[in-house]
Amino acid sequence: MGRAPTLVQNVxxxxxxxxxxxxxxxxxxLLATLHAAGSGPVVRELEPGTLLGQALEGVGGxxxxxxxxxxxxxxxxxxxxxxxxxxxxxxxxLRELGHSFGCGVVAALPxxxxxxxxxxRVLRYLAEESSAQCGPCFYGLRALAGACERVSANQAEPGxxxxxQRWAQEVRGRGACRHPDGASGFLLxxxxxxxxxxxxxxxxxxxxxx
Amino acid sequence: MSEELELxxxxxxxxxxRLCAELLPERIRxxxxxxxxFEPGAIPAHLLPHARRAVAACxxxxxxxxxxxxx
Numbered sequence: 537m538g539r540a541p542t543l544v545q546n547v548x549x550x551x552x553x554x555x556x557x558x559x560x561x562x563x564x565x566l567l568a569t570l571h572a573a574g575s576g577p578v579v580r581e582l583e584p585g586t587l588l589g590q591a592l593e594g595v596g597g598x599x600x601x602x603x604x605x606x607x608x609x610x611x612x613x614x615x616x617x618x619x620x621x622x623x624x625x626x627x628x629x630l631r632e633l634g635h636s637f638g639c640g641v642v643a644a645l646p647x648x649x650x651x652x653x654x655x656x657r658v659l660r661y662l663a664e665e666s667s668a669q670c671g672p673c674f675y676g677l678r679a680l681a682g683a684c685e686r687v688s689a690n691q692a693e694p695g696x697x698x699x700x701q702r703w704a705q706e707v708r709g710r711g712a713c714r715h716p717d718g719a720s721g722f723l724l725x726x727x728x729x730x731x732x733x734x735x736x737x738x739x740x741x742x743x744x745x746x
Numbered sequence: 747m748s749e750e751l752e753l754x755x756x757x758x759x760x761x762x763x764r765l766c767a768e769l770l771p772e773r774i775r776x777x778x779x780x781x782x783x784f785e786p787g788a789i790p791a792h793l794l795p796h797a798r799r800a801v802a803a804c805x806x807x808x809x810x811x812x813x814x815x816x817x
Binding site for chain 1: 756757758760761762777778779780781783
């Protein structure tokens, strides 16, 4: 930067180096950002294989207060809470189960919160983060976010859910980077986990997106 | 001598002119915003002249033919 040679480092890589230097015997430790229902996010070092439910309970979470879990951040997948609770936090087994540890964020959606509204909010964010270089991503993610917002506002148009499914499939693999693929996987998992909420969404008293 | 070729597009160049889908509807359809979606796999020999025409017609030089697996 400023014409000087510049080294760009990933913060997590540096954190892993610190862990390795301090306790080589226990390497690899897992760094996870845990966001239990009703409390703020905290970063924890975990033994690989720790059950997701155990990890969230360690920061004040409980299965009875959790509707679903978003594993792997905004490019991750929504998982029904009972299924999520039993998952081992370890990238390889998670991959074999069809999930991804992704950026290491484990976020609980509280019982009583709405998966449709939350998905809609995240999708709008992802649409706005498109670098607008490739048409299918730029237009596709905006259209997907708009459709989710209509469902969320109880103003879904005829065939909206089928269109959401089709668009989510169509944007996959059609960007120069993987941004649309991440957004698509996130949305498809929402349609699986919150399927009945998408099909019969009611507007909430709190007025649109929370 | 025949060679297996498939369609590829530079997504950052393509601006959805729609010409390719007009010239090669057997292999290219458009999404709701006018950007091409390809049938996967190699172009059958009898469609190759049409595919070459579509490539030549792309106003942004975004469309091309490549050997499967090529970048």
